[in-house]
Amino acid sequence: MKYDVFGIGNALVDMEFKVKDNFFSDNKIEKSLMTLVEEERQMQLVDELHRLSAGEVKRQCGGSAANTIIAVSQFGGKSFYSFKVANDETGHFYLKDITDNGVDTKNTLGSLPEGNTGKCLVMVSDDAERTMNTYLGITASFDKEQLDEQSLKNSKWLYVEGYLVASPTGHEAALEAVRIAKQNNVKTALTLSDPSMVKFFKDNMIQIVGNGVDLIFCNEMEAMDFTGTNDLYDAREKLKDLAKTFVITLGKNGAIIWDGTMFIDIEPHQVKAVDTNGAGDMYAGAFLYGITNGMTYAGAGALASLASSKIVEKYGPRVDWTTAKDILKELK
Numbered sequence: 001m002k003y004d005v006f007g008i009g010n011a012l013v014d015m016e017f018k019v020k021d022n023f024f025s026d027n028k029i030e031k032s033l034m035t036l037v038e039e040e041r042q043m044q045l046v047d048e049l050h051r052l053s054a055g056e057v058k059r060q061c062g063g064s065a066a067n068t069i070i071a072v073s074q075f076g077g078k079s080f081y082s083f084k085v086a087n088d089e090t091g092h093f094y095l096k097d098i099t100d101n102g103v104d105t106k107n108t109l110g111s112l113p114e115g116n117t118g119k120c121l122v123m124v125s126d127d128a129e130r131t132m133n134t135y136l137g138i139t140a141s142f143d144k145e146q147l148d149e150q151s152l153k154n155s156k157w158l159y160v161e162g163y164l165v166a167s168p169t170g171h172e173a174a175l176e177a178v179r180i181a182k183q184n185n186v187k188t189a190l191t192l193s194d195p196s197m198v199k200f201f202k203d204n205m206i207q208i209v210g211n212g213v214d215l216i217f218c219n220e221m222e223a224m225d226f227t228g229t230n231d232l233y234d235a236r237e238k239l240k241d242l243a244k245t246f247v248i249t250l251g252k253n254g255a256i257i258w259d260g261t262m263f264i265d266i267e268p269h270q271v272k273a274v275d276t277n278g279a280g281d282m283y284a285g286a287f288l289y290g291i292t293n294g295m296t297y298a299g300a301g302a303l304a305s306l307a308s309s310k311i312v313e314k315y316g317p318r319v320d321w322t323t324a325k326d327i328l329k330e331l332k
Contacts (some may be wrong), residue, residue, distance in 0.1 A: 002154040003104070004077040004292035006186070008147070008177050009065025009161030010139045010170075011083035012120040013090050016058055016277065016316060017049045019123045024131065031125070034132040034194045036166070042121050042135045049123075058316050061097035062120055063139070064193055065161035067278050067317045071285025071307070073102035074324035077292060080104045080155065082146045082177075086115035086138040106148045113138065122277050128312060130277035136167070143169035144176045152177060153184045156292050157214075159284070162193030165204035174208050189215040190243075191284055192222040199225060209242050216243040217284045223248050232256075236263070245297065247304075249283055251276075254305060259297035266301040269309035278317020283308040286327075303331050 024031045027045060061070075063083065072079040081103050085091035091112050098105065118137035124130050142164065152158060158181040164170035181188050190205075190213050192198055198205060205226065209216075216239060220232055227238035232248070236256060239246050248256045254268035286307035290300025307327050310319055319327070 001156050002078065003080045003151060003156070005069060005072045005157045005159050005288050006080045006082070006152045006155035007065045007069040007159040007161070008082045008142075008164065008173060010063040010118060010136065010142065010163055011061070011066060011085045011094055012063045012118040012134060012136075012139065013094055014058070014060055014062035014120050014122055014317065015046065016122040016124060018315075019049070019125055021125055023049075023052070023123065024125075029123070029131060029133065031131050032129045033196055034134060034163075035196075037133045037135055039116065039119075039135045039137070042119060042133055045121055045133060059093075060316070060318070061094040061101075062317060063118075063161070064163060064191065064281050065159060066098060067281035068159060068191075068285040068288070069103055070098065070101045070318060071282050071324070072289045072292075074319065074321055075286060075289040075293075075328060077289045078104075080148065080151045082148060083107070084139050084142040084146050085112060085117045087112035088115070088117055090117035090119065091138075104151070106146070106151070124275045124277060124315065128273035128276050130275065140167050141169055142167065142173055144173045147173060147177055147180070149180055152180055152186060155186055157187045157189055157288060159288060160188070160190045160208060162191050162197045162205060165197055165201040165208065171204050171207070178208060178210065178213070187214040189213065189217065189284075189288065191280070192216065192218040192226060195221045195225055198222050202226065212242060212244065214244050216246040217249070217280070217287075218246070219249045219251070219280065247283070247287060247301070249280055249308075255283070255301060257297050257301050264298050264301060266298075266305050269306060271309045271313050273312040275315045276312050277315075279308045279311045281317055282311045282319070303327070306331055
């Protein structure tokens with residue numbers, strides 16, 4: 001196999017800012033959630049943040065699945081990402097950043113369509129919670145044309161970003177990718193991505209699961225909403241009917257993994273969190289790297305727990321290459 005993980009998802013350039021809680025109430029923003037907005041609204045908020053002298057932490061290529069796929073690469077895996085950006089400065093930045101991070105793609109500068117590349121405004125409050133206002137731009141029209149069927153067939157795993165269910169063409173692309181994967185014995189993984197995706201697009205998410213996927217990533221709230229339960233223990237029992245294996249992240253309480261035969265409790269690392277943005281993405285990336293490179297589910301869970309603890313100690317959704325290597329050494 002050429003690739004450990006083939007990912008599909010939104011392509012967004014992240015703009016991250018530190019904010020105070022009153023910024024949310026003053027600007028009528030729902031805290032701790034991802035909200036889709038128009039570009040004009042997003043730019044109004046960015047202008048307001050600049051006026052308040054809120055320092056922009058960093059600009060980098062993102063989108064939930066992109067962060068996961070980059071993590072696979074940083075730990076030493078081989079990864080491919082299908083995405084859609086436009087032929088603008090932001091799109092050029094995105095393409096260079098993701099390829100600089102060792103991820104293969106079918107996109108080239110000469111093949112980018114006209115339009116506006118999507119951007120995600122990430123606001124991190126003092127309690128380390130991340131709130132996102134996202135302008136999808138051209139990634140809203142991500143479709144089957146962005147899939148690279150041969151690269152998908154040459155991958156061990158397909159990783160599908162749950163945010164795609166919000167777009168009709170993205171949803172179709174996800175269904176097609178899962179179909180190709182299953183026909184070619186490529187294992188399938190789905191992240192539920194955000195409680196709002198489960199709440200408003202549950203039927204689309206269920207269609208992607210179909211008669212079952214190999215692995216689901218979710219947090220506690222997403223697990224309960226997706227299974228229609230009010231209890232974590234009930235949720236994890238119902239998830240067994242939807243996926244051969246799954247990971248439920250529990251924030252500061254660690255994670256629960258179902259490896260197909262038994263539940264595994266993954267202990268958390270006690271850290272001082274400053275930014276939870278990207279913690280779930282890193283968890284999935286480290287876990288996928290682990291299970292595609294000889295680790296057991298317990299071992300991959302331990303790696304993912306350690307890696308995600310490093311993410312929340314800093315601003316931004318990714319670590320650097322040196323830190324990724326240090327994490328592997330620390331685990332050993």
